[in-house]
Amino acid sequence: MSTSSDPHLDVIVGERGHLTNLAYRLLGSLAEAEDAVQETYARWYAMPRQKQEAVESPGAWLTTVAGRICLDLLGSARARRERYVGEWVPEPLPDRAEWISGPAGGGSGPVDPADRVTLDESVNMAFLVVLESMTPAERVAFVLHDVFRYPFAEIAQIVGRTPAACRQLATSARRRVGAAQVPTAPTAGQAPLVRNFKEAWEARDIKALVGLLAPDATMTADGGGLVGATLRPVEGAARIADYLIQIADRAPGLKLLERSVNGRPGLVAQLAGVTVTVAAFGLDGDRVTRIWAVRNPEKLRPWFAEGQDGEARRG
Incomplete structure (x- = not known):
């Protein structure tokens, strides 16, 4: 595929895995994460070419937009989950060796590795459940900073608050994790x-x-x-x-x-x-x-x- 028509194409396509990983941790739902990533790309391609070319870092732009979309979804999710029948548990994911059909279902071959969620301590079920107890802003600030190591200056642009306020949000979220005594690593037994x-x-x-x-x-x-x-x-x-x-x-x-x-x-x-x-x-x-x-x-x-x-x- 030629990249002459879109100088950012390789970068844009290469960000899908990162965005999916980020959105799943923010939302606790693979289906919602996929929708958020799809909407992020839709907004990029809806921009006039001149505006796309003016973006200095397409990867940063995509992360910012995805973060804002997830923040909005987290706000509306609270209302939806109040109407949810029974208890709401984050969506469980299999090991990549067992993930035979793609997340959309129906496929028989391996999925693109970029569409898989990296399984580490930040997606174990106990950790995701604690994330559910946070406010949307706390969750976004904590995941972006503590999991993905984004600086608070960049997080502030996503959350719409000052870097100092974002630091406080992450600190509050960290206390929740500590109070829940979530194990950070699996034990041998x-x-x-x-x-x-x-x-x-x-x-x-x-x-x-x-x-x-x-x-x-x-x-x-x-x-x-x-x-x-x-x-x-x-x-x-x-x-x-x-x-x-x-x-x-x-x-x-x-x-x-x-x-x-x-x-x-x-x-x-x-x-x-x-x-x-x-x-x-x-x-x-x-x-x-x-x-x-x-x-x-x-x-x-x-x-x-x-x-x-x-x-x-x-x-």
């Missing part, structure tokens, strides 16, 4: 603990499940009103274990698979080869403290290709 949890669930061993759960553990399910899911968090080890056993009894063909969820060990539940639930775990030592079970099919699009073929690849 996470995968074995999740595996033991899976085996106890499969065996319907309620005593073993209770032993693996912290006494004050919490399980949050997100069905979005589209599928059955408890509308309020289930609290306490015994209640969670009993709830999980009931699920297993009601779905005798349920198959549990160990999978990476947002870069951490998790579980995928399938019926007839179709992913129906993706569970992320919060762990503390040798106990499960939090379970986030996403059942809303609109949030499971990247997982739909994860079926019997994926199982065969893993042996």
